[in-house]
Amino acid sequence: MKSLYEYQIDQDSIGKNVTIAGWVNKRRDHGGVIFIDLRVSNNIIQIVFNPENKDSFIIAERLRSEYVVEVSGVVRERSKENINEKLISGNVELVVDKIKLLNESKTPPFSINDLSVNEDQRLKYRYIDMRGEQLQKNIHLRSKLIESIRNFFYSHDFIDIETPILTKTTPEGARDYLVPSRMHPGDFFALPQSPQIFKQTLMIGGINKYFQIARCFRDEDLRADRQPEFTQLDVELAFADENIIAELIEKLFKKVFKDILNEDIGIFEKISYSDALEKYGCDKPDLRNPLTLLDIKELVNKVEFKVFSDHVNKEDSRIVALKAPGGGKLSRKEIDELTQLVISCGAKGLAYLKCDCISDYDNGITSPIKKFLGPDVVNNIIKLTNSKDGDIIFFSADKVNIVNTSMSTLIKKLGENLDLIKPDWKFLWVTDYPLFEKIDGSNSLTSLHHPFTSPAHDEDLNLDDVLNIKSRAYDLVLNGNEIGGGSIRIHNPSIQRKVFELLKLSQDEIESKFGFFIEALSYGCPPHGGIAFGIDRLAMLLLEANSIRDVIAFPKTQSSSCLLTNAPSSISDLQLDELSLKIESTDE
Numbered sequence: 001m002k003s004l005y006e007y008q009i010d011q012d013s014i015g016k017n018v019t020i021a022g023w024v025n026k027r028r029d030h031g032g033v034i035f036i037d038l039r040v041s042n043n044i045i046q047i048v049f050n051p052e053n054k055d056s057f058i059i060a061e062r063l064r065s066e067y068v069v070e071v072s073g074v075v076r077e078r079s080k081e082n083i084n085e086k087l088i089s090g091n092v093e094l095v096v097d098k099i100k101l102l103n104e105s106k107t108p109p110f111s112i113n114d115l116s117v118n119e120d121q122r123l124k125y126r127y128i129d130m131r132g133e134q135l136q137k138n139i140h141l142r143s144k145l146i147e148s149i150r151n152f153f154y155s156h157d158f159i160d161i162e163t164p165i166l167t168k169t170t171p172e173g174a175r176d177y178l179v180p181s182r183m184h185p186g187d188f189f190a191l192p193q194s195p196q197i198f199k200q201t202l203m204i205g206g207i208n209k210y211f212q213i214a215r216c217f218r219d220e221d222l223r224a225d226r227q228p229e230f231t232q233l234d235v236e237l238a239f240a241d242e243n244i245i246a247e248l249i250e251k252l253f254k255k256v257f258k259d260i261l262n263e264d265i266g267i268f269e270k271i272s273y274s275d276a277l278e279k280y281g282c283d284k285p286d287l288r289n290p291l292t293l294l295d296i297k298e299l300v301n302k303v304e305f306k307v308f309s310d311h312v313n314k315e316d317s318r319i320v321a322l323k324a325p326g327g328g329k330l331s332r333k334e335i336d337e338l339t340q341l342v343i344s345c346g347a348k349g350l351a352y353l354k355c356d357c358i359s360d361y362d363n364g365i366t367s368p369i370k371k372f373l374g375p376d377v378v379n380n381i382i383k384l385t386n387s388k389d390g391d392i393i394f395f396s397a398d399k400v401n402i403v404n405t406s407m408s409t410l411i412k413k414l415g416e417n418l419d420l421i422k423p424d425w426k427f428l429w430v431t432d433y434p435l436f437e438k439i440d441g442s443n444s445l446t447s448l449h450h451p452f453t454s455p456a457h458d459e460d461l462n463l464d465d466v467l468n469i470k471s472r473a474y475d476l477v478l479n480g481n482e483i484g485g486g487s488i489r490i491h492n493p494s495i496q497r498k499v500f501e502l503l504k505l506s507q508d509e510i511e512s513k514f515g516f517f518i519e520a521l522s523y524g525c526p527p528h529g530g531i532a533f534g535i536d537r538l539a540m541l542l543l544e545a546n547s548i549r550d551v552i553a554f555p556k557t558q559s560s561s562c563l564l565t566n567a568p569s570s571i572s573d574l575q576l577d578e579l580s581l582k583i584e585s586t587d588e
Helices: 054-062 119-124 133-155 196-204 242-261 273-280 332-343 370-385 400-417 458-462 493-502 507-521 535-543 573-578
Strands: 017-030 033-040 043-049 068-077 092-103 178-180 188-190 209-217 229-238 268-272 293-295 317-324 351-355 391-399 427-431 436-438 445-447 473-478 481-488 528-534
Touching: 017 043, 017 092, 033 054, 033 068, 043 054, 054 092, 133 209, 133 242, 133 535, 196 209, 196 229, 196 507, 196 528, 229 242, 229 535, 242 427, 242 473, 242 481, 242 528, 268 273, 273 293, 273 400, 273 427, 317 370, 317 400, 332 400, 351 370, 370 391, 391 400, 458 493, 473 528, 481 535, 493 507, 528 535
Parallel strands: 043 092, 268 427
Antiparallel strands: 017 033, 017 068, 033 043, 068 092, 178 188, 209 229, 229 528, 293 317, 317 391, 351 391, 427 473, 436 445, 473 481, 481 528
């Protein structure tokens, strides 16, 4: 049964006596006749009050924006000059017979659907902002997305299982949110960064197909696509390999895009992690963007241009060229702005060749570095990059990570500035990740994904250079955004212990943090693997929103605070005493 707020009127309602309820969107007094735009289920319905109906008219005179009313009356057709084709009910109106004033409203801090309101105001009065068309649309689509996901996994015989929110602190890449235990003074629970250990334990327990729409928590600095608490699709399968998981997930997204956008998506391409870095400078390339990097060390190994010669013989350095079709039209000012962009990524500058007329070396090719390269090198670079008249070629030479970071950023910016990115959906599997990477600024190791990721070959754990160990990890990228990641997991307790040891965890740390899990692995753990996807980020992409805050009902700010409730907040001395806690002053 529909509520009064869900009731819609249209051409078929003409002549019928109906009752609807909603919010007053706007009130207009036209010489004795009062018109109200009533917001009903995010649709605007025009209702009319005639002075002959005194009781209703008196109430109508009191109505103001955001008052909540219930009205009854007869639906009639609007005059042709008053039809509003933008509205579902734009060709009809309701002539009111009876009205109930259900609630009054203070003057709202801003108008509904006013997109110019700053975000802090919108977050503080989220319940007002939520009445607007865009946020209503976002929240409804998110709900439909989750419904589609659940229906898919139910139809494939997966079991939906909740895992604990109060759990044990384990190192998973970010800071834990900690919860003090009143029953165990001095001890703490942690909020889960992911259900990782629990879902693997479910595999050990014989639950072969698990999924969950899980809440996760990470105490980290925020960006447009990060929140301290977020929602994750979590999936795990026993007796599965990479191909089985990829096939399952591709079917999922084909269903989701058909259900949500009524679109058929194409093939899911695949690239290795190392090839992605070599070609695009990052492990989440946007395949809609045609720009790629080409290594040119061999072409410039004899030039005296110091920017290149300093890096020609260094194994940890890279020299690349990037052709931008049609980029010759970029102005000096625009090139200077691109130069500042790569400098902000650690590069020292941005060299370039402008190819106005490649057949005219002296006058048709302009560049501050042309004189240092010479005709042979320039022509070889033009040939390698397959450059044409009107193109521009950018260069970068530095340590590998600086070149990759700066040039992948440049690829994205040029794709936008030169209008090279076509509207489409491009999925990409990135595979063969390294098992470990160095922590910035030290020689210490960390897991590139997480410490439960299986090496490609168990015997590789004995390699002298552990940075060369490949893993069985994989990420799914959509239009340059990592939307999910997973791996085949370690199912052998001795291999799991070895990985912890390579990460320099002491035996005491291994036992205290993971002893229970290694014990569980020793009781016949099946081979298994899984993947997880950020629901917030996926909804953001489907809606083409600018931030995941736009697809979350009650998001936090970038400083991890809630402007609606003023959380986090202080607690009383009594609460602190009950938890055996004491807050020390940070004042000197």
